[in-house]
Amino acid sequence: xxxxxxxxxxxxxxxxxxxxxxxxxxxxxxxxxxxxxxxxxxxxxxxxxxxxxxxxxxxxxxxxxxxxxxxxxxxxxxxxxxxxxxxxxxxxxxxxxxxxxxxxxxxxxxxxxxxxxxxxxxxxxxxxxxxxxxxxxxxxxx
Numbered sequence: 587x588x589x590x591x592x593x594x595x596x597x598x599x600x601x602x603x604x605x606x607x608x609x610x611x612x613x614x615x616x617x618x619x620x621x622x623x624x625x626x627x628x629x630x631x632x633x634x635x636x637x638x639x640x641x642x643x644x645x646x647x648x649x650x651x652x653x654x655x656x657x658x659x660x661x662x663x664x665x666x667x668x669x670x671x672x673x674x675x676x677x678x679x680x681x682x683x684x685x686x687x688x689x690x691x692x693x694x695x696x697x698x699x700x701x702x703x704x705x706x707x708x709x710x711x712x713x714x715x716x717x718x719x720x721x722x723x724x725x726x727x728x
Contacts, residue, residue, distance in 0.1 A: 607666020
């Protein structure tokens, strides 16, 4: 779960960063893994509600690395861990609402919004395929 303005910066830079730059989530990713971003809001910290999938790509070859130090609100200076990602261009942003009863992640979860707050979640191949198809990223579906 990342606000769309932050997702767009990551797409422009060809990188992924999760959980405020924590290493653990980035280290769990492997080259070839699919990655899809869900954005609850359009702009950090208090933008308009969006509740859409906003970017999709594949983790590229290479190891995680630490970026330059940056100010992260009340966390002070942080050197965020990152991975290179090959994002698809020209994809559609897709609202989650019509997919709630279809996705295995959400169909039996009345409080799916709280689930998304965890940050980095592993999707089933079914869910990734449904989202990729809706976004126009069928090339990512095996």
